[in-house]
Amino acid sequence: MDFAQRFVKAAEELRLTGAQLYRDGIVTNEQVLSKVKKGCQRPTKKSIDLLCLKYGVSPVWIYDGVGAFFTDMNKNLGFKINTGETKPFYKMGFDSCLDNNGQLISSGHEISVIFPNMQDIDFWCINYDNSLLPVISPGNIIALKKLNAWKDYIPGGFICVFVTKQFKILRKVSVRQDDEQCISVIQMDDGKAEESKIPKDFILSVYQVVGNYSSL
Numbered sequence: 001m002d003f004a005q006r007f008v009k010a011a012e013e014l015r016l017t018g019a020q021l022y023r024d025g026i027v028t029n030e031q032v033l034s035k036v037k038k039g040c041q042r043p044t045k046k047s048i049d050l051l052c053l054k055y056g057v058s059p060v061w062i063y064d065g066v067g068a069f070f071t072d073m074n075k076n077l078g079f080k081i082n083t084g085e086t087k088p089f090y091k092m093g094f095d096s097c098l099d100n101n102g103q104l105i106s107s108g109h110e111i112s113v114i115f116p117n118m119q120d121i122d123f124w125c126i127n128y129d130n131s132l133l134p135v136i137s138p139g140n141i142i143a144l145k146k147l148n149a150w151k152d153y154i155p156g157g158f159i160c161v162f163v164t165k166q167f168k169i170l171r172k173v174s175v176r177q178d179d180e181q182c183i184s185v186i187q188m189d190d191g192k193a194e195e196s197k198i199p200k201d202f203i204l205s206v207y208q209v210v211g212n213y214s215s216l
Contacts, residue, residue, distance in 0.1 A: 024128070048062050056091050070091050087113065089124040091111070093126055094168055097123070098205075101163070120210065121210055124143050131169065139214075145210050156174060158173045160209065171198075182200060183197065
């Protein structure tokens, strides 16, 4: 297996499509991954480096096939492995580790960790959404806890992951909630706060962000 095949394997393991790689700015168009799979094209160094940076894939593994698939984020973040009461940490985004009903998917790339002073959670994952810059940046590690009574009340100011059949998004709940049928949320657009509404009937589950840690 050469570096091009390992690039494809990394994308497949992370359940990344050509369209997702293109949206992430990792490849120049949606067909690149398909062409690499067929052996018609080789991934560029820039594409490999961006994939490794964004998704925590080890560049040594990509280029040389040596070592672990993922970089050792545990040492960088102070995770303690398999001690005490552990929670799963998914080395991927919430859109990959939650299915379309908002249930956790066992991907094989989660590890059990204990994080200091952060136990009342369901899981950790990496945020790749940029809708709440600069509060939560792409690449940050976030801790999520499922809200079971969100239809009744979500306190204003909470940052949540909203799961619908069409999308999974990170938004801050607006303090103003003047519509019982919808949830008013805030996102950042070019540095400006924009308010929008999500109909409650569209939402399948809501996870509150109860912890945020920069991986940089």
